[in-house]
Amino acid sequence: MNIQSGAPADAAGPVAAPNLASELAAPTVSRAYRCQCGRPVFLRNSQCLACGTPLGYVIDRLGVVPLAPVRGEAESKGEGEGDAEAKIDGEGAGASEGECEGESQDAEPDTFTVFGNPDGKRYRRCANLLTAASCNWMVPAPREGDDPSFNTDGLVPGYCLSCSVTRTIPDLSLERNGELWRKLEHAKRRLISQLLALGLPVVGRRADPENGLAFDFLGNMPGAPHVMTGHEHGVITLNAEEAEDAVRERIRAEMREPYRTLLGHFRHEIGHYYWDLLVQPTPWLDEFRALFGDERADYTAALQRHYEQGPPPDWPNRFVSSYASMHPWEDWAETWAHYLHMADTTDTAMSFGVDATNVELASDLFTTEDLWQPEHPGATKFLDFLNGWVLLTNVLNELSRSMGQPDYYPFVLPRAAVGKLQFIHCVVTQQRDTTLSAAAAPDVPLPPQTGPAASAPGPASVAAPAPAPAPAPAQSQAQCQQQSSPQS
Ligand SMILES: [Zn+2]
Ligand SMILES: [Zn+2]
Ligand SMILES: [Zn+2]
Numbered sequence: 202m203n204i205q206s207g208a209p210a211d212a213a214g215p216v217a218a219p220n221l222a223s224e225l226a227a228p229t230v231s232r233a234y235r236c237q238c239g240r241p242v243f244l245r246n247s248q249c250l251a252c253g254t255p256l257g258y259v260i261d262r263l264g265v266v267p268l269a270p271v272r273g274e275a276e277s278k279g280e281g282e283g284d285a286e287a288k289i290d291g292e293g294a295g296a297s298e299g300e301c302e303g304e305s306q307d308a309e310p311d312t313f314t315v316f317g318n319p320d321g322k323r324y325r326r327c328a329n330l331l332t333a334a335s336c337n338w339m340v341p342a343p344r345e346g347d348d349p350s351f352n353t354d355g356l357v358p359g360y361c362l363s364c365s366v367t368r369t370i371p372d373l374s375l376e377r378n379g380e381l382w383r384k385l386e387h388a389k390r391r392l393i394s395q396l397l398a399l400g401l402p403v404v405g406r407r408a409d410p411e412n413g414l415a416f417d418f419l420g421n422m423p424g425a426p427h428v429m430t431g432h433e434h435g436v437i438t439l440n441a442e443e444a445e446d447a448v449r450e451r452i453r454a455e456m457r458e459p460y461r462t463l464l465g466h467f468r469h470e471i472g473h474y475y476w477d478l479l480v481q482p483t484p485w486l487d488e489f490r491a492l493f494g495d496e497r498a499d500y501t502a503a504l505q506r507h508y509e510q511g512p513p514p515d516w517p518n519r520f521v522s523s524y525a526s527m528h529p530w531e532d533w534a535e536t537w538a539h540y541l542h543m544a545d546t547t548d549t550a551m552s553f554g555v556d557a558t559n560v561e562l563a564s565d566l567f568t569t570e571d572l573w574q575p576e577h578p579g580a581t582k583f584l585d586f587l588n589g590w591v592l593l594t595n596v597l598n599e600l601s602r603s604m605g606q607p608d609y610y611p612f613v614l615p616r617a618a619v620g621k622l623q624f625i626h627c628v629v630t631q632q633r634d635t636t637l638s639a640a641a642a643p644d645v646p647l648p649p650q651t652g653p654a655a656s657a658p659g660p661a662s663v664a665a666p667a668p669a670p671a672p673a674p675a676q677s678q679a680q681c682q683q684q685s686s687p688q689s
Contacts, residue, residue, distance in 0.1 A: 237254055254268070269313060269315070329361070334383055338362070368417050378441065385418050385444050396471065399544070399629055399632075418439050419439070420440075434477075439466055460612070518615050518617060520535070557589055567591070
């Protein structure tokens with residue numbers, strides 16, 4: 202493995218590997234981030250361990266960047282822009298507001314710019330930096346003269362985009378839940394950073410009460426029904442016990458699944474969300490039905506059949522997983538999750554200089570005949586990406602076996618999945634083109650997360666475990682009630 206080294210990154214510019222997309226034909230961005238001192242830093246870092254420079258995830262840069270404190274900010278509080286900041290704090294940061302504010306003044310200044318860009322946009326730490334969620338994302342700090350689109354509309358005041366879309370957290374009065382919440386948020390931040398890089402819309406319910414996204418992390422309560430992981434009308438529910446390794450591993454074994462992770466859950470459920478958003482109300486729907494089947498098939502009956510009779514015997518030739526054979530919606534969500542796995546892993550590999558061009562081939566590669574649209578202008582590039590993935594996972598699986606670990610990618614992609622993956626790739630890239638052209642005017646590839654007319658100040662749901670009932674658009678029925686334990 203060759204980790205990129207050399208001169209410190211130009212801190213004013215995106216800290217990204219050059220020509221990644223062209224080298225790789227992978228759809229997203231670099232996962233290798235660097236401090237201003239040149240050392241590699243990682244997605245969850247909030248400070249460089251080598252030189253002490255503060256770090257944070259900045260959406261405008263789609264990555265973790267070194268930060269420079271804005272000196273004198275604390276002293277000027279209470280006048281001018283300080284008013285705005287005080288208002289933001291007072292509006293809804295809730296119980297954690299006081300302690301975060303107090304500690305952050307001791308620990309570090311309130312406001313930052315990206316290192317090397319002192320006149321650039323200003324950011325503050327997400328209010329969850331110091332909670333169990335330990336969030337290292339940055340929140341825009343608006344000031345006079347800033348780009349009008351550069352505001353916090355739609356965010357829970359004081360909180361970053363990722364934390365703002367969490368509507369319910371586990372009950373923190375139970376000690377173990379802090380750790381579970383941290384793992385959940387960590388996995389969700391990786392998910393959301395990828396969605397942003399792909400140009401997919403990430404809009405919370407404050408900005409879009411009808412189609413916005415919300416996450417409920419719920420614990421099982423005595424006497425209450427078992428919390429089911431699933432998606433409905435933009436609300437993704439995860440049973441918080443999935444964050445407990447021993448519990449999740451037990452369920453994985455009982456369900457005979459080869460792979461079960463928090464990130465996998467998130468990637469699957471967000472697939473349902475984007476189906477509602479990007480496929481169901483669009484011309485993609487007919488082609489979806491041709492490839493995945495008719496989603497109007499009775500979901501409840503399909504679910505019951507799946508758990509009573511199991512998958513069809515020939516599922517490995519037709520689907521990415523046995524669960525995908527249950528219903529066209531689940532086939533979509535499973536295939537979507539694989540697409541995100543493949544894109545992120547390939548990007549990460551390439552970001553660190555790992556490529557699979559010298560790999561001895563242990564399996565057949567896919568050909569244009571396997572594609573959905575072999576004539577598509579991007580077809581060859583997509584095929585390269587897919588075959589690069591096959592080569593890469595051959596190596597990664599062998600590496601895992603060398604350590605006695607389960608296979609890194611414990612799946613065999615059937616040829617029938619290739620067309621579906623290309624279809625998903627086309628849906629994603631079309632959306633990305635739309636997003637990027639909409640954001641072309643500002644100098645940042647900012648997804649449309651700032652909807653018009655943010656809703657009235659409400660309670661900071663991040664700090665309030667009691668969920669408000671979601672307004673439910675009546676367009677689609679409940680979907681994806683994924684079993685978390687075998688049906689008794
Ligand atoms: Zn450093
Ligand atoms: Zn946050
Ligand atoms: Zn599902």
